[in-house]
Amino acid sequence: MAVNQPMEARRQIPRMVTYPTLMLGLFFLVPFAFMVVVSFWQRIEGAESGYAPGFEFTHYARFFSPLFTRHLLVSLEFASLSAFMSVLVAFPFTYFLSRFGRRPQVLTLVFVLCVLSLSEVIVAYSWSVLLSRTAGISNLFVFLGIMEKPSSWIPSYGAVLFALTYFNLPFATLIMYPQCTRLEKSLTEAALTLGASPVKTFFTVVVPLLWPTIFTAFIVLFVFTMGAFITPQWLGRPQHWMYAILINNQANIRGNVPFASALSIFLMVFTLTLVAITVRLGRRGLQR
Amino acid sequence: MIRISRTVFCWLVIVTMSAPLFIVAGVSVNERKLMFFPPRGLSLRWYEEIFTKAPWFEALTASLSIAIMSGIIALSVALPTAYYLWQHKVRYAKVLYSIGLLPFALPPVITALGMLMWWAQFGGTGNYWGIALGHGVFLITLPMVMISLGLESIDRELLEAAQTMGANSTTTFRTIVFPMVVPYMVAGYAFAFVLSMNEFIISFFLGQFAVQTLPVKIFSSLRSGYSPAIASVSVMFILLAAIVFGLVARFGDLPRLLGAWTPKDR
């Protein structure tokens, strides 16, 4: 693999990156561009995948109907809440993990990676079992005497929220792990010698110093969860359905591809704008 | 006191994270067809079913082959991109790297739809290659970030020392950079592989029911009729991940590969 001199690199795209550029361009950027274009196209009724080149805003106009607005808000709610709760639980866990001895740390990391590699399908399926009446945890609670008789906890808002939070946990851990390991042990020890109890140390030293990575994890999870597909369907009622379900609905079931594209573009722009605003606010908060 | 509550908390989290694993494992060895937990009667027949019944076996091979291919594609794009940024910090390198980050920065459904529409124009849906390519591009981010991490950890002075001993850029890459980055490439591939095996939405959109990967098959069969084979598949996924990452941990420095920084790195 030849490396070009720095001078050349500034003038043209060097040979080394032609292939990546092509791949990313053709198979990633172009589809997006196409999607933007199609979102303005016309929908032809009756035809199987009926849409034809045109230019209209009808699809975008539909966003503001009560139905779609409601689903957008539901998506926002689920995404932000589950991201928040995930990070809340995962942060102390990841911090403690980074302080484990070598062996427990490696074992736990392998475990987290295994959990991470469970697909949304399997997670949603498992929790649908765990929260069901016949085979679920409520049986365990009855056994322990906490409940009287087993009951089903799905479909429900809580189930969706819980499953989404659960699904995000390993991601949160892996995102925050590098920075947690970089926190110098002597900083927490210094705080101890200055009279701060371990709890006080956690809140006055650890959290402020690791705040950037906590924030990053939140943002990443938020965006990712906006695309939840199976979980809301299997664990929730139609009013809990999130945006990705609508997109699929329109694209694959109703064949209204232009509308589906418009929905996707909208979701993308909306999500990225939110992220940009939050990041800017977060940055401003860091400068005291 | 604090130490105890820390340990308790961590164990609670671990137990919660593993709850589905147990359920799924338990249900998969259940003798009867229904969803009972704890299992009543033990049997491995559902594992058999995966390897014998056509739809499941097809889905299994589809998933495996796609995972293998997409990992290679992802790696092939990730390596030059990360290397280029590391070598030349020019604007274009940063732009390319950011584009590489995009697939993971967007809700996957958007990527899935975009790909579906574009490739439908060329009849590229409903086949293995389409999905492999889709996964390959989608999964570029993770190997790219990991390889970047690996490159960052290389002490520049090593390269300078090699240069003083007469090595040109190509030789330096071949003899110093590449060997040091291989663990990160392997880890990146492992990640891409496992994530591809478990990926749902892109496979769903691009497969269009003509090709079904395992997650898609699970999804559709849960609609039509439940079978504990689903649980057995899940168990196999978990075992696969455990083996893959266990190997990485055994032969490599897993914490380091995941970005950890030990004091001696300072």
Place this chain on the structure above:
Amino acid sequence: MDGITLSGIQKRYGSVTAVTDINLDLPQGKFISFLGPSGCGKTTLLRLIAGLEVPTQGSISLEGKDITRIATHQRNVGMVFQSLALFPHLSAGENIAYGLRVRGVNRQTRRRKAEELLEMVQLPGLADRDIKQLSGGQRQRVAIARALALEPKLFLLDEPLSSLDANLREELQVELRMLQERLAITTIIVTHDQREAMTMSDLVVVMSTARVQQTGPPLEIYRHPSNPFVANFMGSSNLLDAIIESDQSVRIGQNRLEVAAIPTGAKPGEEVVVSIRPEDVSVLKNSEHADNVLEGTVSFIRDVGASVETFVDYAGTSIVTISAPKERPNVQQGDRVQLELPAQACVVVWR
């Protein structure tokens, strides 16, 4: 008992023993050094006193009270870490006032105290400065101020000066000593630099391989090391194998050397080592006579500017003598010379 007492302290990590058999009575208000090479356990000992590690065996008491089971944040020790461990997210003043903040002291008082402490370490007006903008020496002082902010009973420093350049180091050595005298606070410093320990301490604890080798005032240890290790570590020393002859003399090779004292309980015929500092050995001029003379050949002369070292080969061992430039021996490489080893400068230790 005022001060720190360590009884039977041992710390093991799995199969590795970091320190063992530690019994020390460290007096209150004095400047104490834990001295030794890397890995000898001195930092572990310091951390045990701070409470950052818990001893596997033994107990620690401070001013008569047993603190072995007391957690660090309740011990009120002021500690300066090797990496300084200044909080990057707080300014210099906030770092110093951190302990006060934890105690709930109000903002004005904290500010005032921080400024007082900054004055004390000669960094007036830097309260709002960002840690990153401070030089190495300034950071050092902020770390010291922070450790002293809560008026602790113990002031612990882990190799505080090792990252500074030579000039700054010497300057801070003197300052630290003066600070300690003024505050009369029990101070323990961990160092591997023998000169540092000598310059600053009232008491030196020499450690090696997890054990205490010798404890005592610096000059005492220097002049009367109790074993070859201490002898060699506290500044360089000539070490010669010898055999006890009587309680006032030893035999080196064919020569008889008179000595001031032999180790307690030593009997004739036992193997010992004679330790003598280079500055105590002198090259005899032709006209001089003396007792305790060894003859050898000059193998090497090293002039380092402030002093001259003459290496003399005696029966396969190298004996070094140091002299000021004005008194350099008038010899050349290859000359045969006579070295005087005065009896009172010969320290005899077990081999």
